Amino acid sequence: MSAQITIKLFASFREAVGEGSLNWPLPPSGNLTAGKLLAALVAEYPTLSGPSKAARIMLNRQYANPDAALTAGDEIAFIPPVGGG
Amino acid sequence: MSAQITIKLFASFREAVGEGSLNWPLPPSGNLTAGKLLAALVAEYPTLSGPSKAARIMLNRQYANPDAALTAGDEIAFIPPVGGG
Amino acid sequence: MAKIIRITDQPIDLQELVEAVTNERNGGVVLFSGVVRRWNEGQEVHWLEYEAYKEAAEEAMALIAQEVEQRWDTRDIAMAHRVGHLEIGEVAVGIAVGAAHRTEAFDACEFAIDTLKATAPIWKKESWEGQGGQQGEKWVENKV
Protein backbone atom coordinates (compact mmCIF):
# COMPACT_ATOMS: atom_id res chain seq x y z
CA MET A 1 0.00 0.00 0.00
CA SER A 2 1.41 3.36 -1.01
CA ALA A 3 1.90 6.24 1.44
CA GLN A 4 -1.09 8.57 1.53
CA ILE A 5 -2.32 11.97 2.68
CA THR A 6 -5.88 12.50 3.93
CA ILE A 7 -7.58 15.57 2.46
CA LYS A 8 -10.57 16.86 4.44
CA LEU A 9 -13.12 18.88 2.47
CA PHE A 10 -15.72 21.26 3.86
CA ALA A 11 -18.46 23.60 2.69
CA SER A 12 -17.92 24.79 -0.91
CA PHE A 13 -14.90 22.46 -1.29
CA ARG A 14 -16.91 19.46 -0.14
CA GLU A 15 -19.73 20.34 -2.55
CA ALA A 16 -17.35 20.86 -5.49
CA VAL A 17 -15.59 17.53 -4.97
CA GLY A 18 -18.69 15.61 -3.88
CA GLU A 19 -16.85 14.03 -0.97
CA GLY A 20 -15.96 15.08 2.58
CA SER A 21 -12.63 13.29 2.49
CA LEU A 22 -10.10 12.05 -0.09
CA ASN A 23 -7.07 9.80 0.15
CA TRP A 24 -4.24 11.23 -1.94
CA PRO A 25 -1.08 9.28 -2.79
CA LEU A 26 2.29 10.81 -1.99
CA PRO A 27 4.46 11.03 -5.13
CA PRO A 28 7.27 8.41 -5.36
CA SER A 29 9.80 11.16 -4.61
CA GLY A 30 8.04 11.83 -1.32
CA ASN A 31 8.38 15.57 -1.99
CA LEU A 32 5.05 17.38 -1.66
CA THR A 33 4.02 20.67 -0.14
CA ALA A 34 0.58 21.84 0.90
CA GLY A 35 0.52 24.40 -1.91
CA LYS A 36 1.48 21.86 -4.58
CA LEU A 37 -1.20 19.46 -3.31
CA LEU A 38 -3.80 22.21 -3.59
CA ALA A 39 -2.71 22.92 -7.17
CA ALA A 40 -2.99 19.21 -8.02
CA LEU A 41 -6.44 19.04 -6.44
CA VAL A 42 -7.61 22.05 -8.47
CA ALA A 43 -6.27 20.41 -11.65
CA GLU A 44 -8.40 17.35 -10.84
CA TYR A 45 -11.50 19.38 -9.84
CA PRO A 46 -11.48 22.60 -11.93
CA THR A 47 -14.57 24.01 -10.17
CA LEU A 48 -12.27 24.50 -7.14
CA SER A 49 -10.23 27.01 -9.11
CA GLY A 50 -12.17 30.08 -7.89
CA PRO A 51 -12.69 29.04 -4.25
CA SER A 52 -9.08 27.86 -3.91
CA LYS A 53 -7.79 31.44 -4.18
CA ALA A 54 -9.34 32.46 -0.86
CA ALA A 55 -8.63 29.17 0.93
CA ARG A 56 -6.35 28.82 3.95
CA ILE A 57 -4.53 25.61 4.80
CA MET A 58 -4.77 23.47 7.92
CA LEU A 59 -2.16 20.77 8.39
CA ASN A 60 -2.96 18.28 11.12
CA ARG A 61 -5.66 20.66 12.37
CA GLN A 62 -3.48 23.76 12.67
CA TYR A 63 -3.14 26.64 10.26
CA ALA A 64 -0.08 26.22 8.02
CA ASN A 65 1.66 27.86 5.05
CA PRO A 66 1.62 26.66 1.42
CA ASP A 67 5.28 25.63 1.67
CA ALA A 68 4.62 23.23 4.55
CA ALA A 69 6.04 19.78 3.66
CA LEU A 70 3.66 16.81 3.77
CA THR A 71 4.49 13.34 5.00
CA ALA A 72 2.58 10.06 4.97
CA GLY A 73 -0.41 10.05 7.31
CA ASP A 74 -0.83 13.82 7.39
CA GLU A 75 -4.32 15.28 7.48
CA ILE A 76 -4.69 18.39 5.35
CA ALA A 77 -7.70 20.66 4.87
CA PHE A 78 -8.27 23.60 2.55
CA ILE A 79 -10.35 26.10 4.51
CA PRO A 80 -12.76 28.31 2.55
CA PRO A 81 -13.54 31.67 4.22
CA VAL A 82 -15.21 30.79 7.53
CA GLY A 83 -18.67 31.78 8.71
CA GLY A 84 -18.98 30.54 12.27
CA GLY A 85 -20.51 32.38 15.22
CA MET B 1 -52.42 68.89 60.38
CA SER B 2 -49.33 70.83 59.21
CA ALA B 3 -47.76 70.39 55.75
CA GLN B 4 -44.97 67.81 55.75
CA ILE B 5 -42.06 66.42 53.78
CA THR B 6 -41.18 62.71 53.84
CA ILE B 7 -37.47 62.05 54.32
CA LYS B 8 -36.29 58.58 53.23
CA LEU B 9 -33.13 57.29 54.91
CA PHE B 10 -30.88 54.49 53.69
CA ALA B 11 -27.67 52.69 54.61
CA SER B 12 -25.40 54.85 56.84
CA PHE B 13 -28.07 57.57 57.07
CA ARG B 14 -30.71 55.07 58.19
CA GLU B 15 -28.35 53.66 60.81
CA ALA B 16 -27.37 57.12 62.13
CA VAL B 17 -30.98 58.24 62.50
CA GLY B 18 -32.32 54.87 63.60
CA GLU B 19 -35.29 55.12 61.22
CA GLY B 20 -35.87 54.44 57.51
CA SER B 21 -38.28 57.36 57.14
CA LEU B 22 -39.05 60.67 58.88
CA ASN B 23 -41.88 63.13 58.53
CA TRP B 24 -40.54 66.68 58.60
CA PRO B 25 -42.74 69.76 58.96
CA LEU B 26 -42.51 72.54 56.42
CA PRO B 27 -41.67 75.88 58.09
CA PRO B 28 -44.60 78.32 58.40
CA SER B 29 -43.05 80.46 55.64
CA GLY B 30 -43.24 77.47 53.32
CA ASN B 31 -39.71 78.29 52.10
CA LEU B 32 -37.41 75.28 52.29
CA THR B 33 -34.78 73.91 49.96
CA ALA B 34 -33.24 70.45 49.86
CA GLY B 35 -29.90 71.80 51.06
CA LYS B 36 -31.46 73.64 54.01
CA LEU B 37 -33.41 70.54 55.00
CA LEU B 38 -30.20 68.49 54.99
CA ALA B 39 -28.51 71.09 57.23
CA ALA B 40 -31.46 70.99 59.64
CA LEU B 41 -31.34 67.18 59.67
CA VAL B 42 -27.62 67.20 60.47
CA ALA B 43 -28.25 69.69 63.31
CA GLU B 44 -30.77 67.23 64.74
CA TYR B 45 -28.55 64.14 64.19
CA PRO B 46 -24.90 65.29 64.50
CA THR B 47 -23.54 61.85 63.56
CA LEU B 48 -24.77 62.61 60.02
CA SER B 49 -22.30 65.47 59.76
CA GLY B 50 -19.51 63.41 58.14
CA PRO B 51 -21.67 61.26 55.79
CA SER B 52 -23.72 64.29 54.71
CA LYS B 53 -20.74 65.80 52.89
CA ALA B 54 -20.67 63.00 50.28
CA ALA B 55 -24.45 62.66 49.98
CA ARG B 56 -26.43 63.36 46.84
CA ILE B 57 -30.07 64.41 46.89
CA MET B 58 -33.09 62.70 45.35
CA LEU B 59 -36.32 64.65 45.21
CA ASN B 60 -39.37 62.58 44.34
CA ARG B 61 -37.03 59.77 43.25
CA GLN B 62 -34.89 61.81 40.85
CA TYR B 63 -31.49 63.36 41.44
CA ALA B 64 -31.82 67.05 42.36
CA ASN B 65 -29.67 70.00 43.44
CA PRO B 66 -29.40 71.46 46.96
CA ASP B 67 -31.30 74.57 45.86
CA ALA B 68 -34.37 72.57 44.78
CA ALA B 69 -37.46 74.00 46.50
CA LEU B 70 -39.58 71.62 48.55
CA THR B 71 -43.35 71.61 48.78
CA ALA B 72 -45.82 69.72 50.93
CA GLY B 73 -45.97 66.00 50.15
CA ASP B 74 -42.51 65.84 48.56
CA GLU B 75 -40.37 62.74 49.13
CA ILE B 76 -36.70 63.55 49.65
CA ALA B 77 -33.76 61.22 50.17
CA PHE B 78 -30.13 61.90 50.98
CA ILE B 79 -28.08 59.35 49.06
CA PRO B 80 -24.77 58.17 50.57
CA PRO B 81 -22.19 56.94 48.03
CA VAL B 82 -23.81 53.97 46.30
CA GLY B 83 -22.49 50.39 46.16
CA GLY B 84 -24.85 48.48 43.88
CA GLY B 85 -23.88 45.94 41.25
CA MET C 1 -39.45 50.40 27.43
CA ALA C 2 -37.24 47.71 28.89
CA LYS C 3 -38.33 44.08 28.99
CA ILE C 4 -37.56 43.59 32.69
CA ILE C 5 -36.65 46.10 35.44
CA ARG C 6 -36.67 44.56 38.87
CA ILE C 7 -35.36 45.03 42.41
CA THR C 8 -35.99 41.75 44.19
CA ASP C 9 -35.19 39.82 47.37
CA GLN C 10 -35.35 36.55 45.41
CA PRO C 11 -32.50 34.79 43.55
CA ILE C 12 -31.98 36.25 40.06
CA ASP C 13 -33.00 34.02 37.16
CA LEU C 14 -30.34 34.76 34.50
CA GLN C 15 -32.00 32.47 31.95
CA GLU C 16 -35.17 34.56 32.23
CA LEU C 17 -33.20 37.76 31.52
CA VAL C 18 -31.49 36.24 28.47
CA GLU C 19 -34.72 34.83 27.06
CA ALA C 20 -36.49 38.18 27.50
CA VAL C 21 -34.09 39.84 25.02
CA THR C 22 -33.57 36.93 22.59
CA ASN C 23 -35.65 37.23 19.44
CA GLU C 24 -35.39 37.08 15.67
CA ARG C 25 -34.22 40.72 15.37
CA ASN C 26 -31.17 40.27 17.58
CA GLY C 27 -28.05 38.55 16.26
CA GLY C 28 -26.21 39.15 19.53
CA VAL C 29 -27.24 38.87 23.17
CA VAL C 30 -24.83 39.81 25.98
CA LEU C 31 -25.46 39.02 29.64
CA PHE C 32 -23.56 40.45 32.59
CA SER C 33 -23.80 38.66 35.92
CA GLY C 34 -22.29 40.27 39.03
CA VAL C 35 -21.28 37.69 41.62
CA VAL C 36 -20.30 37.98 45.31
CA ARG C 37 -16.54 37.26 45.59
CA ARG C 38 -14.90 35.64 48.59
CA TRP C 39 -11.87 37.93 48.53
CA ASN C 40 -12.04 41.70 48.22
CA GLU C 41 -8.90 43.82 48.53
CA GLY C 42 -7.14 41.28 50.73
CA GLN C 43 -10.03 40.72 53.11
CA GLU C 44 -12.25 37.66 53.28
CA VAL C 45 -15.93 38.42 52.80
CA HIS C 46 -18.43 36.52 54.97
CA TRP C 47 -21.60 37.84 53.41
CA LEU C 48 -23.11 40.95 51.82
CA GLU C 49 -26.30 42.76 52.60
CA TYR C 50 -27.78 44.90 49.80
CA GLU C 51 -30.25 47.68 50.50
CA ALA C 52 -32.11 49.68 47.85
CA TYR C 53 -34.32 52.73 47.55
CA LYS C 54 -36.51 50.44 45.52
CA GLU C 55 -38.77 52.77 43.55
CA ALA C 56 -35.95 55.22 42.80
CA ALA C 57 -33.56 52.41 41.83
CA GLU C 58 -36.12 51.07 39.37
CA GLU C 59 -36.49 54.60 37.96
CA ALA C 60 -32.70 54.84 37.59
CA MET C 61 -32.74 51.52 35.72
CA ALA C 62 -35.55 52.78 33.47
CA LEU C 63 -33.41 55.83 32.63
CA ILE C 64 -30.55 53.51 31.68
CA ALA C 65 -32.91 51.59 29.39
CA GLN C 66 -33.97 54.88 27.76
CA GLU C 67 -30.38 55.88 27.08
CA VAL C 68 -29.56 52.41 25.72
CA GLU C 69 -32.49 52.73 23.33
CA GLN C 70 -31.33 56.16 22.14
CA ARG C 71 -27.70 55.18 21.68
CA TRP C 72 -27.94 51.58 20.44
CA ASP C 73 -31.44 51.44 18.97
CA THR C 74 -32.71 48.51 21.02
CA ARG C 75 -35.43 48.14 23.63
CA ASP C 76 -34.29 44.62 24.40
CA ILE C 77 -32.75 45.12 27.82
CA ALA C 78 -33.56 43.20 31.00
CA MET C 79 -32.15 44.23 34.39
CA ALA C 80 -32.53 42.72 37.84
CA HIS C 81 -30.79 43.60 41.12
CA ARG C 82 -31.09 41.59 44.28
CA VAL C 83 -31.45 43.01 47.80
CA GLY C 84 -31.14 41.44 51.25
CA HIS C 85 -28.62 38.90 52.49
CA LEU C 86 -26.28 37.34 49.87
CA GLU C 87 -23.75 34.57 50.33
CA ILE C 88 -20.45 34.12 48.48
CA GLY C 89 -20.98 33.04 44.86
CA GLU C 90 -24.54 34.34 44.64
CA VAL C 91 -25.63 36.67 41.83
CA ALA C 92 -26.23 40.29 42.94
CA VAL C 93 -27.11 41.78 39.56
CA GLY C 94 -27.96 40.56 36.06
CA ILE C 95 -28.25 42.65 32.88
CA ALA C 96 -29.03 41.20 29.45
CA VAL C 97 -29.05 43.21 26.20
CA GLY C 98 -30.02 42.02 22.74
CA ALA C 99 -29.09 43.97 19.59
CA ALA C 100 -28.85 43.41 15.87
CA HIS C 101 -25.05 43.03 16.02
CA ARG C 102 -22.74 41.87 18.76
CA THR C 103 -20.64 45.04 19.18
CA GLU C 104 -23.76 47.02 20.07
CA ALA C 105 -24.86 44.36 22.55
CA PHE C 106 -21.44 44.35 24.28
CA ASP C 107 -21.22 48.15 24.41
CA ALA C 108 -24.78 48.65 25.62
CA CYS C 109 -24.48 45.97 28.32
CA GLU C 110 -21.21 47.39 29.65
CA PHE C 111 -22.68 50.90 29.61
CA ALA C 112 -25.72 49.65 31.53
CA ILE C 113 -23.78 48.01 34.36
CA ASP C 114 -21.30 50.92 34.60
CA THR C 115 -24.16 53.41 34.84
CA LEU C 116 -26.16 51.29 37.26
CA LYS C 117 -23.16 51.11 39.58
CA ALA C 118 -22.72 54.89 39.41
CA THR C 119 -26.33 56.04 39.69
CA ALA C 120 -28.74 53.47 41.15
CA PRO C 121 -29.53 54.15 44.83
CA ILE C 122 -28.38 50.77 46.10
CA TRP C 123 -26.01 50.14 48.99
CA LYS C 124 -23.85 47.20 50.03
CA LYS C 125 -22.79 46.26 53.55
CA GLU C 126 -19.91 43.83 53.76
CA SER C 127 -19.06 41.53 56.66
CA TRP C 128 -15.30 41.12 56.40
CA GLU C 129 -12.39 39.41 58.12
CA GLY C 130 -8.76 40.58 57.80
CA GLN C 131 -5.64 38.45 57.50
CA GLY C 132 -4.92 38.97 61.20
CA GLY C 133 -8.36 37.78 62.28
CA GLN C 134 -9.90 41.22 62.88
CA GLN C 135 -13.52 41.42 61.76
CA GLY C 136 -16.13 44.03 61.03
CA GLU C 137 -18.99 45.29 58.91
CA LYS C 138 -18.82 48.26 56.58
CA TRP C 139 -20.71 50.03 53.83
CA VAL C 140 -18.73 49.60 50.62
CA GLU C 141 -18.75 52.40 48.01
CA ASN C 142 -18.32 51.81 44.30
CA LYS C 143 -15.21 53.37 42.82
CA VAL C 144 -16.16 56.19 40.50
Next chain:
Amino acid sequence: MAKIIRITDQPIDLQELVEAVTNERNGGVVLFSGVVRRWNEGQEVHWLEYEAYKEAAEEAMALIAQEVEQRWDTRDIAMAHRVGHLEIGEVAVGIAVGAAHRTEAFDACEFAIDTLKATAPIWKKESWEGQGGQQGEKWVENKV
Protein backbone atom coordinates in the same frame (compact mmCIF):
# COMPACT_ATOMS: atom_id res chain seq x y z
CA MET D 1 -7.60 24.76 30.32
CA ALA D 2 -11.09 25.94 29.50
CA LYS D 3 -14.13 24.68 31.40
CA ILE D 4 -16.11 23.73 28.30
CA ILE D 5 -15.12 23.49 24.62
CA ARG D 6 -17.76 21.89 22.47
CA ILE D 7 -18.96 21.56 18.89
CA THR D 8 -22.40 20.00 19.11
CA ASP D 9 -25.49 19.21 17.05
CA GLN D 10 -27.67 19.68 20.14
CA PRO D 11 -29.26 22.95 21.39
CA ILE D 12 -26.80 25.04 23.41
CA ASP D 13 -27.49 25.25 27.14
CA LEU D 14 -26.48 28.84 28.01
CA GLN D 15 -27.18 28.32 31.70
CA GLU D 16 -24.63 25.50 31.75
CA LEU D 17 -21.99 27.78 30.20
CA VAL D 18 -22.64 30.55 32.73
CA GLU D 19 -22.58 28.18 35.70
CA ALA D 20 -19.32 26.62 34.52
CA VAL D 21 -17.51 29.96 34.95
CA THR D 22 -19.35 31.30 38.03
CA ASN D 23 -17.41 30.83 41.26
CA GLU D 24 -16.21 32.71 44.33
CA ARG D 25 -13.13 34.13 42.53
CA ASN D 26 -15.09 35.86 39.79
CA GLY D 27 -16.90 39.11 40.48
CA GLY D 28 -18.03 39.38 36.85
CA VAL D 29 -19.37 36.85 34.35
CA VAL D 30 -20.16 37.85 30.76
CA LEU D 31 -22.06 35.63 28.33
CA PHE D 32 -22.33 36.14 24.59
CA SER D 33 -25.11 34.35 22.72
CA GLY D 34 -25.18 34.44 18.91
CA VAL D 35 -28.69 34.05 17.55
CA VAL D 36 -30.04 33.33 14.04
CA ARG D 37 -31.68 36.52 12.74
CA ARG D 38 -34.65 36.57 10.38
CA TRP D 39 -33.31 39.48 8.31
CA ASN D 40 -29.79 39.71 6.99
CA GLU D 41 -28.79 42.53 4.65
CA GLY D 42 -32.30 42.99 3.32
CA GLN D 43 -32.96 39.32 2.68
CA GLU D 44 -35.23 37.04 4.68
CA VAL D 45 -33.46 34.00 6.10
CA HIS D 46 -35.36 30.70 6.06
CA TRP D 47 -32.82 28.63 7.94
CA LEU D 48 -29.08 28.17 8.44
CA GLU D 49 -26.96 25.07 8.19
CA TYR D 50 -23.66 25.11 10.09
CA GLU D 51 -20.81 22.76 9.22
CA ALA D 52 -17.59 22.37 11.21
CA TYR D 53 -14.20 20.72 10.91
CA LYS D 54 -14.98 19.50 14.40
CA GLU D 55 -11.61 18.50 15.83
CA ALA D 56 -9.82 21.51 14.32
CA ALA D 57 -12.57 23.90 15.46
CA GLU D 58 -12.23 22.60 19.01
CA GLU D 59 -8.46 23.12 18.77
CA ALA D 60 -9.02 26.68 17.56
CA MET D 61 -11.31 27.24 20.56
CA ALA D 62 -8.66 25.81 22.90
CA LEU D 63 -6.14 28.30 21.47
CA ILE D 64 -8.56 31.12 22.20
CA ALA D 65 -8.86 29.88 25.80
CA GLN D 66 -5.07 29.86 26.08
CA GLU D 67 -4.79 33.42 24.88
CA VAL D 68 -7.59 34.53 27.21
CA GLU D 69 -5.71 32.97 30.11
CA GLN D 70 -2.49 34.77 29.17
CA ARG D 71 -4.09 38.16 28.61
CA TRP D 72 -6.80 38.23 31.29
CA ASP D 73 -5.51 35.74 33.86
CA THR D 74 -8.60 33.51 33.92
CA ARG D 75 -9.23 29.90 32.95
CA ASP D 76 -12.94 30.36 33.43
CA ILE D 77 -14.14 30.28 29.85
CA ALA D 78 -16.83 28.04 28.38
CA MET D 79 -17.50 27.87 24.63
CA ALA D 80 -20.04 25.93 22.61
CA HIS D 81 -20.88 26.13 18.89
CA ARG D 82 -23.78 24.34 17.29
CA VAL D 83 -23.71 22.58 13.93
CA GLY D 84 -26.45 21.25 11.66
CA HIS D 85 -29.80 22.80 10.82
CA LEU D 86 -30.82 25.93 12.79
CA GLU D 87 -34.08 27.82 12.70
CA ILE D 88 -34.62 31.57 13.19
CA GLY D 89 -34.13 32.60 16.82
CA GLU D 90 -32.01 29.58 17.75
CA VAL D 91 -28.63 29.98 19.43
CA ALA D 92 -25.64 29.19 17.17
CA VAL D 93 -22.84 29.98 19.60
CA GLY D 94 -22.44 30.67 23.32
CA ILE D 95 -19.33 31.93 25.11
CA ALA D 96 -19.17 32.65 28.86
CA VAL D 97 -16.16 34.17 30.64
CA GLY D 98 -15.70 34.73 34.36
CA ALA D 99 -13.02 37.07 35.75
CA ALA D 100 -12.21 38.90 38.96
CA HIS D 101 -13.53 42.20 37.61
CA ARG D 102 -16.15 43.01 35.03
CA THR D 103 -13.98 44.91 32.53
CA GLU D 104 -11.78 41.86 32.07
CA ALA D 105 -14.81 39.60 31.60
CA PHE D 106 -16.30 41.91 28.94
CA ASP D 107 -12.99 42.31 27.08
CA ALA D 108 -12.11 38.61 27.17
CA CYS D 109 -15.58 37.52 26.02
CA GLU D 110 -15.60 39.97 23.10
CA PHE D 111 -12.07 38.91 22.13
CA ALA D 112 -13.16 35.26 22.22
CA ILE D 113 -16.16 35.66 19.92
CA ASP D 114 -14.24 37.97 17.54
CA THR D 115 -11.39 35.45 17.30
CA LEU D 116 -13.70 32.45 16.98
CA LYS D 117 -15.45 34.12 14.04
CA ALA D 118 -12.12 34.84 12.37
CA THR D 119 -10.31 31.55 12.96
CA ALA D 120 -12.57 28.59 13.80
CA PRO D 121 -13.11 26.32 10.77
CA ILE D 122 -16.89 26.56 10.78
CA TRP D 123 -19.10 27.40 7.82
CA LYS D 124 -22.63 28.69 7.45
CA LYS D 125 -25.05 28.04 4.59
CA GLU D 126 -28.00 30.37 4.42
CA SER D 127 -31.33 29.72 2.74
CA TRP D 128 -32.54 33.17 1.73
CA GLU D 129 -35.41 34.91 0.01
CA GLY D 130 -35.15 38.37 -1.57
CA GLN D 131 -37.73 41.17 -1.54
CA GLY D 132 -38.80 40.23 -5.07
CA GLY D 133 -39.40 36.58 -4.16
CA GLN D 134 -36.16 35.18 -5.59
CA GLN D 135 -34.66 32.42 -3.44
CA GLY D 136 -31.42 30.56 -3.02
CA GLU D 137 -28.82 29.05 -0.78
CA LYS D 138 -25.33 30.42 -0.25
CA TRP D 139 -22.28 30.04 1.95
CA VAL D 140 -21.95 33.19 4.04
CA GLU D 141 -18.50 34.47 4.96
CA ASN D 142 -17.75 36.45 8.10
CA LYS D 143 -16.58 39.98 7.49
CA VAL D 144 -12.97 40.35 8.53
